[in-house]
Structures are given as structure tokens and as C-alpha cells.
Amino acid sequence: MAIDPDKLNEFLGRAIVDFGATFHAALVVIGEKLGLYKALAEAGPSTPAELAKRTSTDERYVREWLAAQAAGGYVTYDREGGRYSLSEEQAFTLADENSPAYLPGAFLVATAALKAQDKIADAFRSGKGVGWHEHDPDLFRGTERFFRPNYAAHLVSSWIPSLEGVKEKLERGARVADVGCGFGSSTILMAQAYPKSSLVGFDYHGPSIEAARAAAERAGLSGRVKFEVAKAKDYPGKDYDLVAFFDCLHDMGDPEGAAAHVRETLSSNGTWMIVEPFANDRIEDNLNPVGRAFYSASTLICTPASKSQEVGLALGAQAGEKRLRDVVTRGGFSRFRRAAETPFNLVFEARP
Numbered sequence: 082m083a084i085d086p087d088k089l090n091e092f093l094g095r096a097i098v099d100f101g102a103t104f105h106a107a108l109v110v111i112g113e114k115l116g117l118y119k120a121l122a123e124a125g126p127s128t129p130a131e132l133a134k135r136t137s138t139d140e141r142y143v144r145e146w147l148a149a150q151a152a153g154g155y156v157t158y159d160r161e162g163g164r165y166s167l168s169e170e171q172a173f174t175l176a177d178e179n180s181p182a183y184l185p186g187a188f189l190v191a192t193a194a195l196k197a198q199d200k201i202a203d204a205f206r207s208g209k210g211v212g213w214h215e216h217d218p219d220l221f222r223g224t225e226r227f228f229r230p231n232y233a234a235h236l237v238s239s240w241i242p243s244l245e246g247v248k249e250k251l252e253r254g255a256r257v258a259d260v261g262c263g264f265g266s267s268t269i270l271m272a273q274a275y276p277k278s279s280l281v282g283f284d285y286h287g288p289s290i291e292a293a294r295a296a297a298e299r300a301g302l303s304g305r306v307k308f309e310v311a312k313a314k315d316y317p318g319k320d321y322d323l324v325a326f327f328d329c330l331h332d333m334g335d336p337e338g339a340a341a342h343v344r345e346t347l348s349s350n351g352t353w354m355i356v357e358p359f360a361n362d363r364i365e366d367n368l369n370p371v372g373r374a375f376y377s378a379s380t381l382i383c384t385p386a387s388k389s390q391e392v393g394l395a396l397g398a399q400a401g402e403k404r405l406r407d408v409v410t411r412g413g414f415s416r417f418r419r420a421a422e423t424p425f426n427l428v429f430e431a432r433p
């Protein structure tokens with residue numbers, strides 16, 4: 082068998098980038114935790130000693146961290162002055178929590194998920210599941226940090242207006258359930274945008290519901306937004322005008338059962354909004370960097386989460402529109418359409 086040296090070098094080049102990126106993920110998490118990116122953005126060009134002083138950290142560690150960041154293109158190095166800085170784009174994505182492209186949360190999700198690798202390897206052998214709640218708590222916190230900027234950028238400005246008549250109902254005052262709400266960032270964003278509506282977030286994971294309640298209190302919304310521990314197949318209430326599922330339908334063991342419960346709890350003219358990771362229907366159309374990230378996260382998080390619950394359908398995070406339509410229509414919905422999309426999400430509207 083003849084090895085083509087060019088192809089070999091090309092593949093090794095890709096692998097060394099990935100090898101470095103795997104270590105680098107932890108450095109992004111550390112940089113966020115210690116405020117290194119923010120301090121660098123505020124201070125402008127800095128030596129390692131200056132950044133260490135500003136962040137009350139050790140100069141030797143900061144020097145190594147900065148060199149790694151510069152080698153990866155996450156900070157900019159000026160060889161003349163020996164100083165490091167963040168370009169506008171680097172600061173926008175690494176130092177500004179309100180930016181729609183804020184990245185550190187994604188790395189917190191990834192490093193948290195890696196901690197489950199032994200459990201997941203065992204699950205490959207046994208075929209059993211690993212529940213969302215069995216992961217390192219950083220996964221729950223990281224998910225909120227990763228997804229909230231995306232919801233802040235799209236939910237109120239484009240996703241809700243893409244649903245037929247929903248914006249008007251929410252403005253007049255509607256009943257909303259946010260199922261699988263996690264830390265409740267989507268619930269809170271909707272509550273802030275539509276003060277006449279009443280919202281309740283449900284999730285089976287108790288610690289996430291506690292975090293969501295605390296976030297609502299911090300936002301001054303504790304009277305208007307409720308958070309309760311409940312599963313997608315048996316959450317309470319009837320006649321909701323809008324039921325929303327943000328990035329969680331595919332994590333559920335029985336998404337068809339969940340769809341049937343949504344159908345029962347919606348008003349006859351209500352809307353089910355389903356936000357899922359972006360995916361095409363055919364595997365060959367998902368073999369790209371976004372698909373790689375989602376298939377990998379799905380192997381470590383979503384597929385085992387679904388397999389840990391009853392039925393264990395395991396849609397995976399790259400189910401695609403066709404498969405999702407199938408699940409939703411089996412649950413009793415007659416109308417289903419793609420209402421909006423971004424490079425990372427598909428937004429579906431299901432009606433009774």
C-alpha cells in the first residue's frame with residue numbers, strides 16, 4: 082500500500098491543529114474564569130507582567146497562556162514591543178458577554194463534556210444511556226453561557242416574528258411554556274420582551290430549575306416567570322398559546338410522547354416552536370465543521386441523554402427536518418414548517 086506523502090502531510094497538519102485545539106479549550110475556559118480576556122480588552126496592549134498585575138494572577142502562568150493564545154490566533158502579539166492585545170474581532174468574541182458571537186461558553190461545554198468520556202466509552206459497550214444530570218455541572222452552566230447570546234440575538238428579533246401571529250399574541254398577553262428550559266435564559270428573554278404574557282419554564286433537572294429561579298430573581302422577574310421541575314411528557318397546564326422547546330427535543334428519550342403531550346396542552350389555535358441544531362437531512366451534507374461539532378457533542382451528550390430515558394429514540398443532534406417532521410406529526414400535529422434558520426439553528430413551527 083503506497084502512502085501519498087502530500088495527503089499524509091495534509092492529514093497530519095489537520096490533526097496537529099486539533100491536538101492544539103483540544104488543550105487550548107481549557108485555556109479559553111481559564112481565560113474567561115480569571116477575566117484575562119476582559120482585562121486585556123480593557124487595558125489594550127499589555128506585557129504578561131502588566132496583565133498578571135491587573136488580574137491578580139501569576140506572571141509566569143500568564144506569559145505561557147498568552148503565548149498559547151497568540152499561537153492559536155486568539156490574541157495578537159506585537160514582537161517589537163513584546164506586548165499582547167485583542168483585535169476588535171477577538172475582543173468581540175472573547176471579552177464581551179453581550180456579543181451575539183461570545184465564544185467562551187462553547188469551550189466550557191466542550192471541556193465539561195470531555196469529563197464524561199469514561200462513562201460514555203462504557204455506554205458504547207453496554208448500549209445504556211448517560212443522563213444530562215450525570216454530567217459535570219459545568220455542562221449546565223456552559224450551555225447557558227453558550228446559548229444565551231444566540232437567543233439574545235435571534236429569539237425576539239427574528240424567531241418569534243417568523244411564527245404566524247405569535248408576536249402579536251405575546252404582545253397582547255399570552256400563556257407560554259418553555260419546556261426543557263435549562264437555566265431559563267430563553268424564558269427570561271421572552272418575559273422581558275413581552276411583559277403582558279405569563280411564562281413558565283419546565284425542566285426535569287432540579288439544579289437547572291434552581292439556577293433559572295435565581296436568574297429570574299436577579300432580572301427582577303420572579304413574580305412574572307415561574308420555573309418548575311417537570312418532564313416534557315407530563316408538565317402541568319392547559320391552553321398554552323405557545324409551547325417552546327429550545328435545543329432539547331432531540332435530548333429526550335421519547336420525543337414523540339413529548340409531542341403528544343404538547344398537543345394536549347396547547348390551545349386549539351396554539352403554536353409549538355421547536356429550536357434544534359442546524360442539520361441537513363443527509364449525512365453527507367453535514368460533513369462540515371458545524372456538523373463535526375454537533376455530531377461530536379451529540380455522541381458525548383445528546384445521544385446518551387436520550388438513551389437514558391424511556392423509549393430512548395436517540396434522534397441525535399443532527400436529526401434534520403425530515404426526521405423531526407416525522408416525530409412531530411406522529412405526536413398529532415397536522416402542520417409543520419421551517420420558520421427560520423441560522424448557521425447553527427433550525428426553527429420549526431408546529432400547529433395542531
Ligand SMILES: C[S@@+](CC[C@H](N)C(=O)[O-])C[C@H]1O[C@@H](n2cnc3c(N)ncnc32)[C@H](O)[C@@H]1O
Nearest residue numbers: 213228261262263284285286312313327329333
Ligand atoms: C441542551 S439543554 C438545553 C437547555 C435550554 N433549553 C437552553 O436552550 O439553554 C437540554 C435540556 O433538556 C432537558 N431535558 C432533557 N430531557 C428532558 C425531559 N424528558 N423533560 C424535560 N426536560 C428534559 C435537560 O435537563 C436540559 O436542561
